[in-house]
Amino acid sequence: MEQHSEACLTIPAIVTSGYTATRGSVAKMVDLEVYVTGSPAARRGIIAIYDVFGMSPQAMQGADILRDTLNALVLMPDFFKGKAVQQEWVPQDTEEKKKLMAKFREERADIAKNVTVLLKVMEEAKELYPDIRAWGSYGLCWGGKIVALTSGAATPFKASGQVHPGRLAKADASSITIPHIMLASKDESAEIVAHYKEVIDSNKVGGIVETYSTMHHGWMGARGDLEDSENLKEYQRGYVSIPNHLSTLEVGRRGTGITLALVKYICGSFGRSYTFRNQVRS
Numbered sequence: 001m002e003q004h005s006e007a008c009l010t011i012p013a014i015v016t017s018g019y020t021a022t023r024g025s026v027a028k029m030v031d032l033e034v035y036v037t038g039s040p041a042a043r044r045g046i047i048a049i050y051d052v053f054g055m056s057p058q059a060m061q062g063a064d065i066l067r068d069t070l071n072a073l074v075l076m077p078d079f080f081k082g083k084a085v086q087q088e089w090v091p092q093d094t095e096e097k098k099k100l101m102a103k104f105r106e107e108r109a110d111i112a113k114n115v116t117v118l119l120k121v122m123e124e125a126k127e128l129y130p131d132i133r134a135w136g137s138y139g140l141c142w143g144g145k146i147v148a149l150t151s152g153a154a155t156p157f158k159a160s161g162q163v164h165p166g167r168l169a170k171a172d173a174s175s176i177t178i179p180h181i182m183l184a185s186k187d188e189s190a191e192i193v194a195h196y197k198e199v200i201d202s203n204k205v206g207g208i209v210e211t212y213s214t215m216h217h218g219w220m221g222a223r224g225d226l227e228d229s230e231n232l233k234e235y236q237r238g239y240v241s242i243p244n245h246l247s248t249l250e251v252g253r254r255g256t257g258i259t260l261a262l263v264k265y266i267c268g269s270f271g272r273s274y275t276f277r278n279q280v281r282s
Contacts, residue, residue, distance in 0.1 A: 020057075023064050029077065029128070030120045037064050038073035044249050045125065045132035047118070047157075048076040049143030051166075052109060053222035054084025059140060062220065062239055069243040073129060077121050080108045109142060111167070115149050122156045134158045134249040138181075138242055140221040141166040148172040151180055158249050161242055164217045168192040173199040179206040181245040183238050187217035208245060212238070 024037030035055065046066055050059040055078060063074045085104055089097045122135065136159040139147035144162030151160040152175035161181035168189055173196040180200060184193045188211075197209035212234050218224065220238045225231045 023067070024074075029075075029124050030117060032081065032117070032121070033078045034121070035060060035063065035076040035078070036073070037076075038067040038071075040073060040129050041131050042071060042073040042129075043131065043133050044070050044072040044246070045129060045135040046070065046072050046074045046246060047122070047125075047135065047137040048074055049079070049118070049137065049139035049146050050076060050084075051141035051143060051218065051221040051223075052085040052104075053087070054078065054080050054082070056222035058224040058226065058235075059221050062140075062242075065239045066243050066246070069239075070247055072246075073132060075121070075125060077118070079114050079117060083108055111145055111149065114146055118146055118150055119156065126156075136160060136246040136249050138163065138246070140164065141218060144182075145172075148176065151176045151178055153177055159246050161245055163220045163238060163242070164188065164215075168196075170195045176200070176203070176207075177205060179245065179248065181208045181241065182210070183220070183241060184209070184211045185215045185217045185219060186211065186213050206248075208241070210241070 024035055027034050027036045046063075048059070048063045048066065050056065053059075055076070060076065063076050066072060067074045083104075085101065089100050089104075092098050092101060125135070126132075135157050137147050137150065137157045138161040139145070140163045144165030145167045147160050147162055148165070149172065151157060155178055157178060159179040159181075160176075161183070163183045164185040165182060165188065170192055173192075176199070182193070182196050182200070190211075193209065193211060200207040200209055212219065214230060215234050216223065219231050220235055224235050226235060
């Protein structure tokens, strides 16, 4: 049985200013616009799947961080085709807002349909980027569910991860067949997170389950308030853990590990910095 995070329906997105993901470009794949960041000659490929608020600055900044920390090609498809959840729909405290959210789920966010879309994106990506030797994936909230359901038998990925995952289900954990990382917030079901940890600790394919006990659902996505020092610190820490996990993708040599110092160095070097705190590019 799936369990929704109540926080997902009550915590609105954070309005941010300044950060613009101009380091990549927009391509068309499977009738979707896809944010593409990184070199097509990279050896690692990552699919990044956003939360229900779509192409937020926080999520796109995360994709750019992975591009640099892993020297990877990162693709972020716009599954919702520009029609993501609007900030004013949350919290779900009126019948009109509930109707808008229900319509969004039916028309844009259907899980089974988007699993199929992701697999089609992967088929095309493998043709477009033949130099990539191994693909990984990670998802935020809603995106985490898509990742979980594509991390089982016949998965196209070598490693995967979820961050403050939505629609958690114990059955999903048992189906995962590749190294998997879950970074949970204090708002997810502790029982299901514990089940994930038990499964991942014992399934002999590897992975990590960690709860960020001071963080709310969405701290690494559109609900991340990077003006808040604690949220900023844990956002940074999360974007060390995710690339560290995905750095083990088999590309002929094992990743050496990502550190917080490296993330900060990358984000502040070569005249192309993107600061975490106010997300203002220089």
